[in-house]
Amino acid sequence: MTDYLKDALRKAAMFCAYQERTQQEVRDRLKEWGVLGDDAEEVIAELIQQNYLNEERFAKSFAGGKFRVKGWGKRKIKQHLQQRGISGYNLEEAMKEIAPDDYRTALTELLDKKRRSIRDDNPLIVKQKLVRYALSKGYESDLVWQVLGADE
Known part of the structure; x- marks a missing residue:
């Protein structure tokens, strides 16, 4: 390995040590540093x-973090992972980081918190806003309707 590649490896290792990265993120960073093709793949x-x-x-780290910290649903997490080039086995393993009971509880708490912030007396409008909000967070519509239906 040449000195130039050793230097690129050292910088890339520090880049990865700071936080978890995808191969594509590292490949993009190497490209910014002028490390291309086979050299980049070797690093x-x-x-x-x-x-x-x-x-x-x-x-796994991404899925768990976005679920716990940002309250994202599985659809949104999966979409963002796919945009980062994660698919197949790794995507399935990431989704296993979210326990079904925790998932439903998180959605219920998210909807309760949102309901308190909605200033409207019409129950249909309130429900419509809650559904739209939960869908925008990446939760599945059938689960959203189940949770909202259980409140009635």
Whole structure:
């Protein structure tokens, strides 16, 4: 490995150590640094071997964090992971990070909190706003309707 590649590997390792990254994010950063083609792939392979880069770990961390911290639903999490080039096995493993009971509880709490902020007396308008909000957060419509129906 040339000095130029060792330097790129060192910088990329620091980039990955700061927070979990996808291969595509590292590839884009290497491109910014002028490391292209086979050289970039060699650096990425070395990062994977040294366990700086692990897409399953990234996907699990991302899914768990967005669910717990931002209150995102599975549809939105899955969409964002796919945009980052995560698919197949890693995507499925990431979704397993979200326990079904926790998921339903989080949706219920999200809707309760939102309901308190809605200033409208018409129950149909309130329900419409709650559904729209939950869908925008990435929750599945059938689950949203189940949770809202259980409140009636």
